[in-house]
Amino acid sequence: MGMHCLLALFLAFFFVGVTLFSWDSFLLPLLSLAHSPSLLVRLSQAPDHTLSPPYHSHATQTTCNHFTCFNVYRCRTHHQQLRVHVSRPEIFIDPQGQEVAPWTQEFIQILEAIEASPYYTPEAHEACVFVPAMDFLNENDVQVAASGAALAMGSDWDEGRNNLVFTMLPGSPPQFSPSLGVPHGRAMVAGAGLNTWSYRKGFDIALPTFSPEVQGSNRTWPAQERIWRLVSSQVNIASKTQEILHELEEDHSQDLVVLSRCFNGGKNLKTRCRSDGSQHAYPGVMGQAEFCLVVKGVRLTQSTLMDAMHLGCIPVVVVDSLVLPFSEVLDWKRFSIRLFERNLPNVMEILNAISRQKVLELQAQVQWVYARYFESITQISLTTLDILNDRLFSHKKRTYLEWNVPIHYSNPLFLTNTPPESDGFTGVILTYDRLDSLFAVMNRIADTPSLTKIVVVWNNQEVAPPPAHEWPKLAKPFEVIRTSSNVLSNRFFPYDEITTECILSIDDDIIMLTADELEFGYQVWREFPDRIVGFPSRTHIWNNATSRWKYESEWTSQISMVLTGAAFYHKYWNYLYTASPSPETKVIKAWVDQNMNCEDIAMNFLVANVTGKSPIKVTPRKKFKCSTPKCTNVDMLSGIQSHMIERSDCINMFSQLYGRMPLKTVEFRADPVLFKEKMPDKLKEFNDIGSL
Numbered sequence: 001m002g003m004h005c006l007l008a009l010f011l012a013f014f015f016v017g018v019t020l021f022s023w024d025s026f027l028l029p030l031l032s033l034a035h036s037p038s039l040l041v042r043l044s045q046a047p048d049h050t051l052s053p054p055y056h057s058h059a060t061q062t063t064c065n066h067f068t069c070f071n072v073y074r075c076r077t078h079h080q081q082l083r084v085h086v087s088r089p090e091i092f093i094d095p096q097g098q099e100v101a102p103w104t105q106e107f108i109q110i111l112e113a114i115e116a117s118p119y120y121t122p123e124a125h126e127a128c129v130f131v132p133a134m135d136f137l138n139e140n141d142v143q144v145a146a147s148g149a150a151l152a153m154g155s156d157w158d159e160g161r162n163n164l165v166f167t168m169l170p171g172s173p174p175q176f177s178p179s180l181g182v183p184h185g186r187a188m189v190a191g192a193g194l195n196t197w198s199y200r201k202g203f204d205i206a207l208p209t210f211s212p213e214v215q216g217s218n219r220t221w222p223a224q225e226r227i228w229r230l231v232s233s234q235v236n237i238a239s240k241t242q243e244i245l246h247e248l249e250e251d252h253s254q255d256l257v258v259l260s261r262c263f264n265g266g267k268n269l270k271t272r273c274r275s276d277g278s279q280h281a282y283p284g285v286m287g288q289a290e291f292c293l294v295v296k297g298v299r300l301t302q303s304t305l306m307d308a309m310h311l312g313c314i315p316v317v318v319v320d321s322l323v324l325p326f327s328e329v330l331d332w333k334r335f336s337i338r339l340f341e342r343n344l345p346n347v348m349e350i351l352n353a354i355s356r357q358k359v360l361e362l363q364a365q366v367q368w369v370y371a372r373y374f375e376s377i378t379q380i381s382l383t384t385l386d387i388l389n390d391r392l393f394s395h396k397k398r399t400y401l402e403w404n405v406p407i408h409y410s411n412p413l414f415l416t417n418t419p420p421e422s423d424g425f426t427g428v429i430l431t432y433d434r435l436d437s438l439f440a441v442m443n444r445i446a447d448t449p450s451l452t453k454i455v456v457v458w459n460n461q462e463v464a465p466p467p468a469h470e471w472p473k474l475a476k477p478f479e480v481i482r483t484s485s486n487v488l489s490n491r492f493f494p495y496d497e498i499t500t501e502c503i504l505s506i507d508d509d510i511i512m513l514t515a516d517e518l519e520f521g522y523q524v525w526r527e528f529p530d531r532i533v534g535f536p537s538r539t540h541i542w543n544n545a546t547s548r549w550k551y552e553s554e555w556t557s558q559i560s561m562v563l564t565g566a567a568f569y570h571k572y573w574n575y576l577y578t579a580s581p582s583p584e585t586k587v588i589k590a591w592v593d594q595n596m597n598c599e600d601i602a603m604n605f606l607v608a609n610v611t612g613k614s615p616i617k618v619t620p621r622k623k624f625k626c627s628t629p630k631c632t633n634v635d636m637l638s639g640i641q642s643h644m645i646e647r648s649d650c651i652n653m654f655s656q657l658y659g660r661m662p663l664k665t666v667e668f669r670a671d672p673v674l675f676k677e678k679m680p681d682k683l684k685e686f687n688d689i690g691s692l
Contacts, residue, residue: 069186075128082389085127092150107135113381130156160185167191208325211303229255231289287311309370335365424452425502430491447515454478487593494574507565525568532615534567551647562615564600584657598650614664
């Protein structure tokens with residue numbers, strides 16, 4: 001049925017009323033006066049598209065992470081937070097005249113919550129994340145192949161990059177996993193019933209299966225003692241599991257109640273029956289138990305988990321492969337019990353060992369967490385956006401830190417240990433007027449196999465770069481960028497000419513590094529893409545006599561900084577340093593540009609503050625030989641005595657601005673495994689590695 005016909009029936013819905021079916025029947029496509037007129041108007045004006053088989057869509061990506069399937073540079077925004085845009089609604093019709101993915105009331109509520117949130121932008125060009133206006137909440141009501149083709153036609157789709165797709169009721173068997181069902185390309189999935197082998201940590205977001213049974217109903221927390229210890233009220237669970245539960249019920253009849261569908265009562269899903277014939281109202285029966293069982297059924301998850309929490313019942317989750325809702329940030333150990341399926345026969349012994357005080361603590365946390373995060377579609381939608389915002393803008397105050405359940409947190413952009421695609425690195429060289437040294441560096445790094453291109457940042461506004469015929473002839477392409485002012489921060493700008501995730505930041509006088517050393521450094525960075533990985537290392541030490549930090553350049557077993565005069569790092573850090581600085585980074589950047597010093601220390605502070613990790617030094621070089629004439633260092637900043645004093649001052653000033661010392665000290669260096677072994681060179685991948 002097309003949207004124009006639906007709108008023609010709108011007044012009829014208004015006068016006769018509508019009823020929302022439970023998840024176990026089907027979600028009814030409907031519109032309600034409670035929804036925003038602007039959304040209804042846009043929906044009424046949505047163009048119709050008729051799809052004809054065979055349906056074509058982009059192949060599903062199962063290995064997506066924030067390196068391969070997300071363009072973080074779209075998130076450049078002056079608002080310093082996530083910006084989400086809801087794509088234009090479109091109606092897709094199959095050859096039989098049926099809608100491919102009909103809209104439901106719950107999906108309209110999600111879109112309303114997004115558009116009412118501070119993250120929403122009506123302008124697509126401002127957006128960091130796009131939400132396709134296609135409803136996949138109930139996969140049983142979705143035409144899989146046709147939906148994939150419809151998604152691929154979206155103007156904001158771009159193979160799914162930076163798109164967020166919502167789903168809450170997986171099909172049977174689960175269809176909307178990253179490996180099955182609707183071909184969603186490189187989009188993030190915010191879905192219920194995600195399993196551990198298909199869930200992409202730090203990329204997808206696990207949602208609860210929302211329960212329409214309890215939406216809008218009053219939550220009552222019984223003050224009296226609860227009648228039972230444990231209630232099992234799920235339907236459609238495996239027969240073997242049902243047998244185990246009935247055996248347990250025989251041994252613990254006073255504490256355990258096992259309910260199933262009442263066959264003599266028709267298909268009334270709001271009634272559950274016990275083996276003795278007694279009937280109990282669902283979900284209210286869960287409010288009479290301390291613990292409620294959540295086991296694997298026909299689907300990986302049902303609404304039982306949310307129904308239990310709604311009634312203040314502590315969930316006992318016995319589904320090995322289930323990714324719990326918002327587990328990226330919620331510590332479920334604080335308000336639930338998680339058991340392996342093999343431990344189900346011992347569930348009563350495990351629960352009886354929990355003290356009364358612990359039960360009260362768990363109940364209090366269940367009530368708080370449910371009211372804060374799961375009580376409505378709006379809260380679920382906003383929490384999803386909050387998580388995305390914290391992933392991308394980690395230096396900002398997190399939006400859900402006000403609650404009292406500890407959260408899990410790690411660096412937002414690099415939550416996976418999967419290395420980026422091997423697309424090489426871009427060499428970025430900041431230069432002023434040392435042409436001979438610059439050309440020597442370009443010739444040296446051009447021999448590195450993984451180098452993609454060279455970007456020369458020309459920082460001299462008084463003298464133009466030499467003409468094209470005077471530049472060296474290289475096997476790799478290079479581009480020259482002229483800057484408008486002579487500041488050190490120009491080396492840390494996310495230029496569009498940098499087409500790779502990885503940057504080799506190198507000074508125009510570092511000519512001693514070999515191609516093997518550079519290639520090895522890049523391969524180490526691929527294993528640690530959130531770190532600064534490089535060659536010259538430094539450390540900071542505390543001086544008890546002066547109660548100050550001191551910059552230390554002597555060779556020690558400890559390092560806390562890798563200087564960006566010869567270092568690999570992710571392009572994202574350039575974005576945080578210059579294009580989207582935090583308040584403290586903005587002050588530091590201004591000081592660095594004015595004083596022409598400490599930009600490398602500032603970058604180490606920024607990365608360590610976001611990741612909580614140390615840099616990585618590679619290869620055993622002790623010192624970097626100078627490359628200036630006669631090796632006198634007369635033209636080098638580091639040759640001035642006051643330079644070292646000023647760098648100690650930088651460390652103290654930066655730590656005060658951050659309110660702490662973010663630099664992490666480590667005793668670690670990465671070397672090729674065989675480079676010192678007396679073995680034939682053909683057995684070694686990196687032969688030309690400098691010695692001490």
